[in-house]
Amino acid sequence: MADIVVSPLGRIAEMAVRHGCREMLSLVARGQDFHRPAVIDGTKHLTIGVNDISFAGTGDLIAPQEAHVEQIIDFARRWDRTRPLLVHCWMGVSRSPAAALIAALAVEPDQDDDALAKRLRLASPFATPNARLVEIGDEALSRQGRLLAAVRAIGRGADADGNAPFLLPLLPEKVTHAD
Secondary structure (H helix, E strand, O other), X not given: OOOEEEEEHHHHHHHHHHHOOOEEEEEEOOOOOOOOOOOOOHHHEEEXXXXXXXXXXXXXXXXXXXXXXXXXXXXXXXXXXXOOEEEEEOOOOOHHHHHHHHHHHHHOOOOOHHHHHHXXXXXXXOOOOOHHHHHHHHHHOOOOOHHHHHHHHHOOOOOXXXXXXXXXXXXXXOOEEOO
């Protein structure tokens, strides 16, 4: 069974090749340009235009919405799981860890939210999942507050420089760093 590779934008090509990824979920600001790694199948790549904020204010920033989370869930459920899924955002710290949690629960819904959040923290001392994505994901996946509570329990991650990809195991067998 394949796991989820979480990466900053600057390391997606390296992580895709290193882990044999063929499917990718990108959470970047609308209009942000980047090059999809050649090893990623273009038909198995979803880009969601969303900013790393909790609520929209003025300007062109887009806060996570229910439709974004539904896209994450649908994409995860179509993932064939023969190879790792690559999930990235700008720094690999907030949006992509939140999306990785949502994807993990979408494909393995019987797992314990607390154990999943602890695996995330073990895999990345820097991850601080976007609270709005987690909140919407909790609701969309009928977690009844368990995912939100589990993410709150692990707390804010350590300060990061955006250069720390990691591997989130779908199930509790193993935890390893992606580097």
